[in-house]
Amino acid sequence: MEKVPLDEYGEGNCCPNCESMKVSVLYQFPLSVEKDLNTNREILRDLDGNKIIKPSNRMLANRYKVSQNDAQLWVYECRKCGWKSNPFVP
Numbered sequence: 143m144e145k146v147p148l149d150e151y152g153e154g155n156c157c158p159n160c161e162s163m164k165v166s167v168l169y170q171f172p173l174s175v176e177k178d179l180n181t182n183r184e185i186l187r188d189l190d191g192n193k194i195i196k197p198s199n200r201m202l203a204n205r206y207k208v209s210q211n212d213a214q215l216w217v218y219e220c221r222k223c224g225w226k227s228n229p230f231v232p
């Protein structure tokens with residue numbers, strides 16, 4: 143694969159500082175959580191809005207997955223030299 147240093151638009155596949163391809167993208171996603179005002183315990187609901195009393199690990203893992211939508215902000219970071227891009231927003 144040809145190395146293209148990341149540019150100011152976030153185009154490219156390697157670090158503009160050291161040309162390493164060990165570059166991560168750090169995303170921030172919005173996550174909506176419903177909690178009881180008084181107990182501070184999280185209230186989980188299924189797609190129909192019904193309360194889920196005992197969520198399975200699989201269900202919690204799935205929620206984690208689907209929360210990775212609509213990134214609000216992201217930053218590129220080189221795992222070799224530590225270079226960081228400016229933050230990107232949609």
Ligand SMILES: [Zn+2]
Pocket residue numbers: 157158159160161162220221222223224225
């Ligand atoms: Zn680097």
